[in-house]
Amino acid sequence: xxxxxNVEEVKPGMVLAAPIMNRYGxxxxxxxxxxxxKHSRLFKTWGIKVITxxxxxxxxxxxxxxxxxxxxxxxxxxxxxxxxETPIEHNLYEVSLNKAVxxxxxxxxHEKSE
Amino acid sequence: xxxxxxxxxxxxxxxxxxxVFSQLSDAMTNPRVSNDDVTKIISSDQAASIKVLKVVNxxxxxxxxxxxxxxxxxxxxxxxxxxxxxxxxxxxxLFKKNKTLLNFRPSEFWSHSIAVGIITRLVGSSIxxxxxxxxxxxxxxxxxxxxxxxxxxxxxxxxxxxxVEEKKCLIKDAEKEVFGFDHSTLGDLLCEKWKIPNSIRNxxxxxxxxxSDASTNQLxxxxxxxxxxxxxxxxxxxxxxxxxxxxxxxxxxxxxxxxFFVTNYDLLIQNFEETNKILLS
Numbered sequence: 001x002x003x004x005x006n007v008e009e010v011k012p013g014m015v016l017a018a019p020i021m022n023r024y025g026x027x028x029x030x031x032x033x034x035x036x037x038k039h040s041r042l043f044k045t046w047g048i049k050v051i052t053x054x055x056x057x058x059x060x061x062x063x064x065x066x067x068x069x070x071x072x073x074x075x076x077x078x079x080x081x082x083x084x085e086t087p088i089e090h091n092l093y094e095v096s097l098n099k100a101v102x103x104x105x106x107x108x109x110h111e112k113s114e
Numbered sequence: 115x116x117x118x119x120x121x122x123x124x125x126x127x128x129x130x131x132x133x134v135f136s137q138l139s140d141a142m143t144n145p146r147v148s149n150d151d152v153t154k155i156i157s158s159d160q161a162a163s164i165k166v167l168k169v170v171n172x173x174x175x176x177x178x179x180x181x182x183x184x185x186x187x188x189x190x191x192x193x194x195x196x197x198x199x200x201x202x203x204x205x206x207x208l209f210k211k212n213k214t215l216l217n218f219r220p221s222e223f224w225s226h227s228i229a230v231g232i233i234t235r236l237v238g239s240s241i242x243x244x245x246x247x248x249x250x251x252x253x254x255x256x257x258x259x260x261x262x263x264x265x266x267x268x269x270x271x272x273x274x275x276x277x278v279e280e281k282k283c284l285i286k287d288a289e290k291e292v293f294g295f296d297h298s299t300l301g302d303l304l305c306e307k308w309k310i311p312n313s314i315r316n317x318x319x320x321x322x323x324x325x326s327d328a329s330t331n332q333l334x335x336x337x338x339x340x341x342x343x344x345x346x347x348x349x350x351x352x353x354x355x356x357x358x359x360x361x362x363x364x365x366x367x368x369x370x371x372x373x374f375f376v377t378n379y380d381l382l383i384q385n386f387e388e389t390n391k392i393l394l395s
Contacts, residue, residue, distance in 0.1 A: 091376055
């Protein structure tokens with residue numbers, strides 16, 4: 001999902017959803033670029049008034065994902081008979097916890113879409 | 115408490131491995147056997163041949179689509195690795211029952227075992243083991259003793275699974291409680307019956323501690339680490355959902371890199387999904 005916004009509303013961290021081109025079709029900035037304060041100045045210089053940015057996840061999605069992350073962590077730690085101490089244990093812990101979170105989020109989105 | 119001897123007696127009733135595997139093993143003891151002879155034996159079992167070719171052409175072995183005949187598979191992978199793949203397929207087919215005891219399903223059991231096989235081989239490859247031919251199969255077979263319980267002591271195994279649920283313990287501890295010994299001991303006896311090579315047998319027997327004698331220690335440690343990693347990553351279901359601690363001596367003795375899991379994660383998941391689909395189809 002993307003939306004068209006006025007360059008005055010650009011905030012650092014927003015991501016460009018469509019490339020910015022000059023009147024000759026040459027690409028000035030590619031899509032996918034994370035916007036920084038310098039870009040606002042460039043837009044003014046180029047005479048760009050509106051741009052398309054990727055929509056961030058809604059606040060609800062973020063809260064929902066955080067809840068799921070916590071739930072996944074609790075479930076994962078309940079199965080774990082140890083706490084990570086050595087570097088390789090930390091490595092296995094991180095990778096496995098990330099997978100547990102991913103599994104739960106995908107299960108949740110799957111249930112939601114049904 | 116059942117005694118080991120009565121189960122051992124029952125093991126005698128376990129079907130022998132399919133002819134193709136025993137013919138292959140016999141042929142391999144003959145120093146004059148040619149690759150053509152071996153190819154003929156394997157090709158006599160068409161279903162096994164097709165699966166072997168699917169596996170060797172998967173990302174796991176890295177020969178994507180280049181091996182189209184059994185003789186080529188032998189040329190690239192070596193006779194032992196191909197024989198081991200036939201062994202894996204034979205054992206999975208032998209125990210691929212639809213029967214489920216409580217929440218223990220053979221398909222989930224095999225998924226766990228396949229994940230352990232894949233991780234064992236990735237561990238072996240990362241520590242630069244020269245000969246990886248026994249790594250995948252040792253992982254696949256590491257828990258085979260559970261299926262002997264499952265098959266020949268059904269009622270008592272339901273007690274084991276109930277004990278796991280109630281006490282939230284590892285399945286090996288529940289087995290010891292009910293039978294007085296666990297699946298690693300039983301797996302070892304099955305290996306004896308099936309004349310499985312010693313290094314694989316040691317991996318089955320010692321996968322809980324991860325420590326063995328010097329000659330087979332790399333393989334035993336790799337299976338031990340892979341078993342715990344497959345549990346942590348929730349790949350398949352080994353009969354309980356707990357994640358025990360890796361034996362420090364095991365990963366230190368094989369000098370496993372500290373970032374092994376994060377470095378190999380994507381490859382591991384991709385290989386697991388693909389191989390699981392081929393072997394369990």
